[in-house]
Amino acid sequence: MNAPKPASPPVLELEDIARQRAGRPAVHALSLRLEAGQILGLLGVNGAGKSTTLAMIAGALRPDRGAIRVQGRDFLEYPELARQAIGWLPESAPLWPELTVREHLDAHGRLRGLSGVPLKDACDAVLERLELKELARRLAGVLSQGQRQRLGLACALLHRPPLLVLDEPANALDPVQVVALRQLLREQAAAGTAVILSTHQLTEVTAVCDRVAILHEGTLRHDAPLPADQHAALEKTFFDIAAAGRTHAA
Amino acid sequence: MTLFAVTRLELRRLFVRPLGWVIAALSLAELGWRFALLLQIFLLNQVRLAALPDGPGYTDLVAVRMDSSFITGSPLPFGVIELALLLVPLLTMSTLAGERAAGTLPLLFASGLSASRILLGKYLAVLMWLALWLLLALAVPVSLAHGVMLDWGKLAAATLGTFLALAALAAIGVACSAFASHPAVAAVAALMIGLALYCINLGAQLAGIDSGFINWLAMSTHQETLLRGLVSSADVVWFVLAVAVALALGTHRLAADRERN
Numbered sequence: 001m002n003a004p005k006p007a008s009p010p011v012l013e014l015e016d017i018a019r020q021r022a023g024r025p026a027v028h029a030l031s032l033r034l035e036a037g038q039i040l041g042l043l044g045v046n047g048a049g050k051s052t053t054l055a056m057i058a059g060a061l062r063p064d065r066g067a068i069r070v071q072g073r074d075f076l077e078y079p080e081l082a083r084q085a086i087g088w089l090p091e092s093a094p095l096w097p098e099l100t101v102r103e104h105l106d107a108h109g110r111l112r113g114l115s116g117v118p119l120k121d122a123c124d125a126v127l128e129r130l131e132l133k134e135l136a137r138r139l140a141g142v143l144s145q146g147q148r149q150r151l152g153l154a155c156a157l158l159h160r161p162p163l164l165v166l167d168e169p170a171n172a173l174d175p176v177q178v179v180a181l182r183q184l185l186r187e188q189a190a191a192g193t194a195v196i197l198s199t200h201q202l203t204e205v206t207a208v209c210d211r212v213a214i215l216h217e218g219t220l221r222h223d224a225p226l227p228a229d230q231h232a233a234l235e236k237t238f239f240d241i242a243a244a245g246r247t248h249a250a
Numbered sequence: 251m252t253l254f255a256v257t258r259l260e261l262r263r264l265f266v267r268p269l270g271w272v273i274a275a276l277s278l279a280e281l282g283w284r285f286a287l288l289l290q291i292f293l294l295n296q297v298r299l300a301a302l303p304d305g306p307g308y309t310d311l312v313a314v315r316m317d318s319s320f321i322t323g324s325p326l327p328f329g330v331i332e333l334a335l336l337l338v339p340l341l342t343m344s345t346l347a348g349e350r351a352a353g354t355l356p357l358l359f360a361s362g363l364s365a366s367r368i369l370l371g372k373y374l375a376v377l378m379w380l381a382l383w384l385l386l387a388l389a390v391p392v393s394l395a396h397g398v399m400l401d402w403g404k405l406a407a408a409t410l411g412t413f414l415a416l417a418a419l420a421a422i423g424v425a426c427s428a429f430a431s432h433p434a435v436a437a438v439a440a441l442m443i444g445l446a447l448y449c450i451n452l453g454a455q456l457a458g459i460d461s462g463f464i465n466w467l468a469m470s471t472h473q474e475t476l477l478r479g480l481v482s483s484a485d486v487v488w489f490v491l492a493v494a495v496a497l498a499l500g501t502h503r504l505a506a507d508r509e510r511n
Binding site: 055058059060061062079080081082083086088090092094095096097098099103107108110111112113 | 252255256258259262263266267352353354356357358359360361362363364508509
């Protein structure tokens with residue numbers, strides 16, 4: 001009889017992570033698992049701890065407590081995992097205004113360990129996929145907000161990471177680009193990439209996510225699969241949690 | 251290596267921003283003016299100097315004096331060092347404070363780089379820019395090498411001294427940029443610390459004191475020896491220590507960004 005094949009570790013595993021910001025707990029006792037091919041929608045009101053959580057997952061912030069494992073390896077012990085395994089689009093897509101679109105991709109690729117022909121091919125591929133080819137020689141400082149957002153997304157996708165961490169990726173995109181973004185995320189998930197998508201838009205979550213987590217005051221209040229056509233139910237859950245938080249604060 | 255990816259990125263940013271070109275163009279024009287004046291003084295005194303046994307030549311009076319006015323005491327336009335005291339802070343101010351203000355610093359952290367590698371990568375870029383600038387500044391006096399007797403050993407020692415001073419000022423500038431939240435604050439802090447470190451022994455020298463800790467602490471003490479053509483390991487070690495301390499402090503502050511922001 002064949003021995004059962006050992007299950008592959010989840011792409012991301014957060015274990016009891018916590019982080020203080022400006023003297024108050026921004027994230028508290030957060031545990032979460034994300035498998036390959038899943039798209040997790042991370043919801044929460046302003047100040048709920050979404051961006052702090054994503055920054056910790058991306059390696060830009062260190063948790064005060066807890067463990068982050070990427071593909072089964074401790075992220076804090078091997079910070080270089082961030083280089084290959086994670087593509088991060090921070091909120092409002094910060095860029096170097098004096099560099100062109102192409103130079104951005106080149107710099108991001110080199111920071112992720114790419115060089116030579118693979119780097120060139122990767123740049124060409126994301127320029128094509130995100131319809132940035134025409135803008136390749138334009139300075140980032142003169143891009144519109146939507147174009148900046150697409151460039152930020154291209155930088156996150158460049159090295160084909162198994163985990164995509166996207167903070168408000170639909171910000172400033174027009175409706176056509178929003179639909180294109182959804183399509184892109186579905187493609188990524190179909191190829192086995194795990195995606196975390198933080199947003200304020202419930203419609204974004206119901207349109208692409210197969211699971212939803214709701215953060216409130218730094219703690220995880222809801223984490224469940226999201227079946228199709230469950231927008232109304234999600235809306236009710238979200239507002240119940242937000243209202244309960246307000247009542248508690250009052 | 252990703253360390254060099256940071257260096258490459260920073261060099262690219264230095265070369266595409268107008269500030270770097272303006273600094274290079276204006277400072278090299280000013281140094282050209284200084285050279286013309288030094289050469290004029292040398293030619294006026296050439297006959298008198300030729301009569302002196304072991305009198306100073308072109309190397310002492312023109313080539314080495316391109317580096318600093320501190321040893322000439324003459325009211326000439328700024329030399330390389332005086333210019334560097336003012337310009338290096340402008341060059342380094344955005345290295346980390348600019349990234350912090352623009353929100354791009356987390357992108358570097360998220361690429362898995364340690365604070366020391368980010369800082370070192372940025373420092374190397376600034377150092378390469380300054381080395382190129384120094385080479386261009388020296389090209390002017392060296393261009394007359396075929397027509398004058400140039401003391402290459404003395405010039406090499408003076409160039410080493412100037413390069414080490416640039417390296418120390420760059421390290422101070424990058425460290426100040428790591429501490430500051432805004433580039434302008436970093437520039438002012440680096441200017442003040444650089445000036446203080448250079449002239450801290452001025453009072454002691456006016457009082458006729460030529461030894462002691464205060465003189466050891468001053469950058470000018472160690473640079474002067476090298477400008478006179480004497481390469482002493484104690485002086486070289488002082489510069490290495492200054493660079494190491496500045497970079498260590500900068501790294502410590504940068505690492506705290508990831509911990510506490």
